[in-house]
Amino acid sequence: MENVRHMNPRDQADHDGPARADMEAELDVLGGCVLAPRYIPAVRTILQGSDFARPAHELIWDALGHLYDTGAPITPISLRIELEKRKHLTRAGGLTYITQVADHAGGGDPEYWAEKVREAADLRAEADLGRRIVQQATAPDAEPGGAVTFIDDYLKLQKERAAGRSGDPADALLAELLDASSLDNMPTLEPLVGDLLHMDTLARIIGPSGHMKSFVTIDIAGHVGTGMKWHGQYVKQGTVVYLVAEGARGIRQRVRAWEKHYGLKMTGVLFLPRPVQARGPEWDTLIEAMRRLQPAMIVIDTQARVSVGVEENSNTELGIVIERMDDLRRATEACVLLIHHTGHIGEHGRGASAAKGALQSEMHVSKKGDNASNIVVTMKVGKQKDSEEGSDLQFGLKVVSLDGEYKPDGRPVTSVVLESFDSRERPPAEGTPEWIVRWLDQRRIPIEWGVPRIRKEIADAGYQLRKDKVEEAVRQRKRKGTFDEAQDARNDLPPDLPPSTFNQTPPDLGGSSGEPTQNPRSNIPPNPGGGPGKGTQTPPSPRSPSREGGGAGDRGEKTPPNTPLCTICNTPLNTDWANRGYDTHLGCDPTTGSHPDTPRHPAA
Numbered sequence: 001m002e003n004v005r006h007m008n009p010r011d012q013a014d015h016d017g018p019a020r021a022d023m024e025a026e027l028d029v030l031g032g033c034v035l036a037p038r039y040i041p042a043v044r045t046i047l048q049g050s051d052f053a054r055p056a057h058e059l060i061w062d063a064l065g066h067l068y069d070t071g072a073p074i075t076p077i078s079l080r081i082e083l084e085k086r087k088h089l090t091r092a093g094g095l096t097y098i099t100q101v102a103d104h105a106g107g108g109d110p111e112y113w114a115e116k117v118r119e120a121a122d123l124r125a126e127a128d129l130g131r132r133i134v135q136q137a138t139a140p141d142a143e144p145g146g147a148v149t150f151i152d153d154y155l156k157l158q159k160e161r162a163a164g165r166s167g168d169p170a171d172a173l174l175a176e177l178l179d180a181s182s183l184d185n186m187p188t189l190e191p192l193v194g195d196l197l198h199m200d201t202l203a204r205i206i207g208p209s210g211h212m213k214s215f216v217t218i219d220i221a222g223h224v225g226t227g228m229k230w231h232g233q234y235v236k237q238g239t240v241v242y243l244v245a246e247g248a249r250g251i252r253q254r255v256r257a258w259e260k261h262y263g264l265k266m267t268g269v270l271f272l273p274r275p276v277q278a279r280g281p282e283w284d285t286l287i288e289a290m291r292r293l294q295p296a297m298i299v300i301d302t303q304a305r306v307s308v309g310v311e312e313n314s315n316t317e318l319g320i321v322i323e324r325m326d327d328l329r330r331a332t333e334a335c336v337l338l339i340h341h342t343g344h345i346g347e348h349g350r351g352a353s354a355a356k357g358a359l360q361s362e363m364h365v366s367k368k369g370d371n372a373s374n375i376v377v378t379m380k381v382g383k384q385k386d387s388e389e390g391s392d393l394q395f396g397l398k399v400v401s402l403d404g405e406y407k408p409d410g411r412p413v414t415s416v417v418l419e420s421f422d423s424r425e426r427p428p429a430e431g432t433p434e435w436i437v438r439w440l441d442q443r444r445i446p447i448e449w450g451v452p453r454i455r456k457e458i459a460d461a462g463y464q465l466r467k468d469k470v471e472e473a474v475r476q477r478k479r480k481g482t483f484d485e486a487q488d489a490r491n492d493l494p495p496d497l498p499p500s501t502f503n504q505t506p507p508d509l510g511g512s513s514g515e516p517t518q519n520p521r522s523n524i525p526p527n528p529g530g531g532p533g534k535g536t537q538t539p540p541s542p543r544s545p546s547r548e549g550g551g552a553g554d555r556g557e558k559t560p561p562n563t564p565l566c567t568i569c570n571t572p573l574n575t576d577w578a579n580r581g582y583d584t585h586l587g588c589d590p591t592t593g594s595h596p597d598t599p600r601h602p603a604a
């Protein structure tokens with residue numbers, strides 16, 4: 001994956017592993033000071049704790065300084081005890097790592113290596129200055145001279161760092177003070193996903209178990225990795241690292257369903273399908289790996305699975321876990337997003353409240369409904385430290401069948417993806433007139449039914465609804481003509497179908513030319529002499545012979561030659577009636593049981 005590795009400016013200057021050289025120099029400084037504490041005052045004039053690239057080394061250096069200032073003996077054991085008192089031993093790498101640091105004193109003079117550490121810290125500061133200047137100069141709204149403030153900040157930082165290296169803690173603290181005008185030079189939050197998530201922050205998504213927290217998070221990760229807007233909200237594209245510490249086997253189906261729904265690969269998202277314990281030594285390895293990768297977002301799913309053995313109701317123990325998350329954030333400047341379960345009440349994250357104070361953002365996810373067709377997933381913004389809380393976001397679920405995958409019984413393998421209600425019709429709330437209209441239409445209840453009958457039908461289905469709601473639903477159906485089967489049938493016809501000519505006058509009786517050809521009404525033979533496709537005129541309903549007087553001759557009219565005669569009464573038939581293929585009057589048909597007592601034609 002070519003676009004995964006984000007090069008650090010220092011890495012570009014030396015491809016032989018300057019990061020490893022920096023770590024070796026830091027170990028030489030710490031190990032030398034453990035072996036020879038007399039070097040600590042001299043080293044303090046060269047560097048300060050923030051100059052260490054690895055957070056664990058800064059913790060060890062602070063502990064060494066405290067032991068030296070209090071006159072305590074400095075040994076690997078005393079260092080371990082001091083770190084335990086501060087509850088920093090795990091964050092500092094554990095007992096094994098402390099032993100390795102103490103043994104790492106073969107580099108000679110700690111002051112020499114302190115200079116190397118300081119040089120590396122200065123290079124990182126200069127690289128950061130260069131990055132900020134480039135970003136400012138290449139921004140769409142860039143103006144000449146806009147990067148001057150970054151240079152001022154850099155020079156002031158260097159002054160503060162020099163004061164800190166003087167060895168006077170008071171000077172160092174005074175150098176960190178800012179006046180009101182300097183506050184404008186502090187960097188603002190950089191959005192990652194709309195107003196919900198920001199770069200270089202700690203955020204959390206909470207919710208009851210099984211309420212779609214992971215589905216929402218995977219959806220966010222996919223949009224950040226690909227750079228697509230997240231349901232209409234701005235997204236900063238960047239690499240996402242997803243620690244699947246819980247439910248790793250189901251992650252593939254969710255990703256494949258997302259890819260099929262959006263029609264593209266979930267690029268830019270990397271998965272680690274196992275937990276890494278926040279209080280274990282491997283967490284420092286994770287921090288270093290993420291520092292090299294420089295992702296935009298790191299997802300920890302779930303908080304509980306990476307803090308096994310921690311008493312989550314203890315603010316002290318949970319505070320250590322949160323501080324380890326902050327170490328990860330500081331090293332990467334990414335958005336570190338935790339997934340966590342709520343307690344029994346369901347409104348707050350489970351465990352002690354220490355975590356929430358460290359969060360920039362916290363979102364609560366919940367669902368209502370019992371199947372994919374009616375489930376509504378709601379994301380409620382529970383906290384935004386530096387901005388107003390936005391309105392709730394709601395989503396539906398769409399079931400997606402995975403291509404070529406089937407269960408043993410032949411059914412397709414499926415998963416679901418989120419669909420914003422902004423992109424599809426939102427179902428009406430249960431009990432509203434609109435919901436009643438939809439309910440009646442789905443059951444094909446005739447529009448002519450009145451309120452009492454409809455209320456009984458609804459009650460029989462187990463719903464207790466107010467009468468005024470049902471009355472309004474009935475009025476809506478009648479106004480819109482809902483469930484008009486004839487109209488529904490017409491709506492299903494092709495749009496280019498010629499207009500109906502039913503009951504229009506045929507051409508031979510003055511109708512428009514060509515109409516029977518466009519829409520022939522039957523396969524009745526044409527009139528004698530008529531052209532192909534010309535049907536007969538619609539005959540009048542024949543009257544019984546007793547009323548007709550037998551035929552045309554009885555009305556005193558001259559019977560046209562070759563007029564067909566009824567095979568029962570031998571009187572002339574109506575021409576149109578005969579052209580339809582009838583050889584008897586309607587009243588003379590034997591199946592009617594009426595046979596007029598008239599003499600038969602001699603020819604019969």
